[in-house]
Amino acid sequence: MRTARTRRFLMCPPAHYRITYSINPWMDPSKPVDPALALFQWEDLRERYRGLGHTVEVLDALPGLPDMVFAANGATVIDGRVLGARFANPERAAEAPAHLAWFRARGYAEIREPEHVNEGEGDFVVTSSWILAGQGFRSSPLGHDEAQEFFRRPVISLELTDPRFYHLDTALAVLDDTADEVMYYPGAFSPGSRAVLERLFPQALLATEEDAVAFGLNAVSDGANVLLPRAATGLLAPLRARGFTPVPLDMSELHKAGGSVKCCSLELRD
Ligand code: ARG
Secondary structure (H helix, E strand, O other): OOOOOOOEEEEOOOOOOOOOOOOOOOOOOOOOOOHHHHHHHHHHHHHHHHHOOOEEEEOOOOOOOOOOOOHHHHEEEEOOEEEEOEOOOHHHOOHHHHHHHHHHHOOOOOEEOOOOOEOHHHOEEEOOOOEEEEEOOOOOHHHHHHHHHHHOOOEEEEEEOOHHHOOHHHOEEEEEOOOOEEEEOHHHEOHHHHHHHHHHOOOOEEOOHHHHHOOOOOOEEOOOEEEEEOOOHHHHHHHHHOOOEEEEEOOHHHHOOOOOOHHHOEEEOO
């Protein structure tokens, strides 16, 4: 039997979500999103969290920042310490101060405005022993060092090599954060990083390319329930075999910008 731990998430509604530019291979401004459907899917995710007993805090969306719905990129919070983001692309730069302001207004005492590029939980994935950190497309290796110093936890740098999986959280998800249990798509990583993952996580659930392109690794687990896009059908049986309860969700509109469940959810580890 798996045990869930109650979580707190910060989410930002897709009030201004559009595809107006392209900063990853999924984004095509000529293929518009359906704003009403995007909002419906986002609300469904929020209500699923609440239905499972989790808390969802809401950050107000700002006009002119169409990717702000991907709240996971705005910061990283561990032990109540907040490392702000610094975006690689100018299109998203103004999201970072909006997140910092939210944390300041809520009285978080340890807040760091980063010197180096890091896209929050897009590239920082927290397991029980380590912070796994993606580089290659967005976050800088210097940002990894900065996170290690700030969080006082070991940071393992991993190199992403496939532009479709430009953030670590598109290629790897934590299933149990008390036991270093993860799932990932090996094809997203350099040979050296793949070997590191095999060494650290010999029991990992390995995803197929098909489930990875369906954004099945952009999943959130509370230790028992795994919320993931419903298109990643190949992950359902292996998750059940491990004792997890998959919670499939339709995230098709968010997928158009290269995001899904995890990208919309910033975990507040207070
Ligand atoms: N369009 C956004 C970008 O390219 C998507 C971000 C997805 N977020 C994530 N945590 N992977 O920056």
